[in-house]
Amino acid sequence: MTIREMTRLSILPQFRFRLSSIQPWMTRQRRSWIGASFIAGSIVLLRWGGALQGGELATLDLGFQLRPTTAKDPRILVVGIDEEDLRAIARWPIPDRVLAEALWKLQGRSPRAIGLNLFRDLPVEPGSEQLQRAFENIPNLIGVESLPDGENSSVDPPNGLGDRVGFNNVLVDPDGKVRRNLLFWRNHGKTHESFAIYLAQIYLHGEGIEAKRHPSDPKAIRWGRTVLHPFIPDNRIYRADDRGGYQVLANFYPPDRFTIVSLSDVLEDRVPADWISNRVVAIGFTARSIKDLFQLPHNGSPLHRYPAEVYGVELQANFIAQLLAAALDGRSPTLSILPNWVEGLAIWAIAGLGTTLASRHRSFGRSLRYFGVVQAAIALICYLAFLYSWWLPLFPLTLSWLSSTCLTIGYRLHREIELKKTKDFLDKILLSIPDPIFVKDRQHRWIILNPAFAELIGYPLEQLIDRRDRDFLPFHEAEQFWQQDERVFLTGNAYETEETLTDSCNIVHWISTKRSLHRDPGGNYLLVGIIREITERKRREDELKLTADRLAVFNEELKQSVYCDPLTGLPNRKRFYDCLSQALDLAAMHNQIVALMFLDLDGFKQVNDGHGHDIGDRLLQGVAARLKGCLRTQDTVSRLGGDEFTVIIPAIHHPKNVAQVATKIIAAVGESFAIENCDIQVGVSIGISLYPFHGEVVDELVKTADMAMYRAKQSGKNCYCFYSLQFDV
Secondary structure, three states: OOHHHHHHHHHHHHHHHHHOOHHHHHHHHHHHHHHHHHHHHHHHHHHHOOOOHHHHHHHHHHHHHHOOOOOOOOOEEEEEEOHHHHHHHOOOOOOHHHHHHHHHHHHOOOOOEEEEOOOOOOOOOOOHHHHHHHHHHOOOEEEEEEOOOOOOOOEOOOOOOOOOEEEOOOOEOOOOEEOEEEEEEEEOOEEEEEHHHHHHHHHHHHOOOOOEEOOOOOOOEEEOOEEEOOOOOEOOOEOOOOOOOEEEEEOOOOHHHOEEEEHHHHHOOOOOHHHOOOOEEEEEEOOHHHOOEEEOOOOOOOOOOOOOOEEHHHHHHHHHHHHHHHHHHOOOOEOEOOOHHHHHHHHHHHHHHHHHHHHHOOOHHHHHHHHHHHHHHHHHHHHHHHHOOEOOOHHHHHHHHHHHHHHHHHHHHHHHHHHHHOOOHHHHOOOOOOOOEEEEOOOOOEEEEOHHHHHHHOOOHHHHOOOOHHHOOOHHHHHHHHHHHHHHHHHOOOEEEEEEEEOOOOOEEEEEEEEEEEEOOOOOEEEEEEEEEOHHHHHHHHHHHHHHHHHHHHHHHHHHHHHEOOOOOOEOHHHHHHHHHHHHHHHHHHOOEEEEEEEEEEOHHHHHHHHOHHHHHHHHHHHHHHHHHOOOOOOEEEEEEOOEEEEEEEEEOOHHHHHHHHHHHHHHHHOOEEEOOEEEOOEEEEEEEEEOOOOOOHHHHHHHHHHHHHHHHHOOOOOEEEOOHHHHO
């Protein structure tokens, strides 16, 4: 079979495709969407089987971990009994007298509600009678009990609280994290309320908000600005063993949202009254030795933004905060989930998009770029939705996109390899092409060269075959050729690069080399390079670049001449007014103070008269250097002319800071200048005006600073003076 016949066979499929493109396009699209349906169906089945739960919960946790931090909660105070409190009390369990004293001190600051997240089913002397009286006489005090849940036994509520008790049982997922909030629980024929919802109800009662049944949904509860819907775990996204009670998928705040004070702070009256007044105060252990610890979705993060665990009282405070924010602010107390059919449709659509894009783009690099862009878009959409309390199926969507893209690319590459095996490698080498051509094997050896290449490099063909670049080229050129060739071998993509090549006569040629990778029928990968000499083009480019550089230097010199003082290099009068105007605009925008200093050298005329203008010019240069050394990078020192300078100091906190700078400048300028074996001594008088106190526009601020400078001259020179309204009299 001749080369021409093989070439005709190799382009025949492309020719037929151009003649009848509609039918193949439809066939390819049908195959793509059939594959997408298979992938989406497999993922949906895996979800219903619970196989994806770990990944979905991991992405849920990541959403919480990436949420922005929030301000401290103004409605809740946590009183933590920490290790120092336990050492100070020196008794275990904590005596009732200590708890009673703390409760009465808190009640004296008028909290909205007090929650005691401590089990107190048995008295602990001394002080049991005091604690009993506190239970009976503090009407907004709520205690806790533990209901039997199959794993833990029950703990009775404290005596004296009556019905003012809520359970603090927590639903812990198999991976040890808490993601759900149990609000109500029916146990032994009685419906119990949780500790968190009991405290939230007391707080909201003071706001005139009561929980009501939703008229259209008997399981929903209307509460202020929100409606609570129970979360029922299912095999779709959350396969949980515990299906009991009225639970919601918690919409957690970051763990560091709550203000925590110690029990000792309460007992010793170190807590500000406004931290307690009209708030929910939750009391519990914050000592690690008690082991009342839980993990939220935020905890255990590789980002290390939060501690590994939170205390039980912090968890209850988080539950309370979610409920209060839901009723008062309209923030969703739970994460919303799309209906099953919507999620299934989204998974199928993403799979179809992946198969379509991967089959359309033959470039592997372009496919990777599309993969990254679409994956980033999926993640961004899911994250933005999560910020608004929607839990979208990020993990199944990512799995659908990854599976569809990778399987399609793999199938496409397999087809391309099979097609390449039917082509003879010689179809791709045309020795009659006048441009230099080389073919290398995987070991970077030249195995085929054309005469044009041998002529370019200056060696006979028989010396070049089976040799490498490093055998004939300088080291840096051989290394560059090796790196470019290796990139083609590793990626399989074609690249066109520009580099230099030194021939046998040490003449340097600029060349453009287009490299591509091919595979022969035996499965060997061969690199084909086609070279074009671009030395003349490079010469013209260098000339253009030199011209552009000269023009840039000229423009910079022109700019310097317009805006800079030629003697000192400082901004000139024009630049000074521009900088002052910008500083005042920023100060007005951010409500800041700007200081303007007018400086006039004392004794400069005597230096000019006694030592000459050359010495005076060098003195001005030295003064400019010292002024810049006294200022911050954001400050601006300018020379208006003669021996007059200005200093703009933006964003100051207090006028005394400006006075410190002025004192520093006077001291720096007052030191002698050694110029041509002469010790020159001058002083400086400084007038200061402050924006917006002494002027709100440029001209007004300049005028007041100038007046203050003349007042400094009149006061004995070598000093500074702030502008005063008395100067106008």
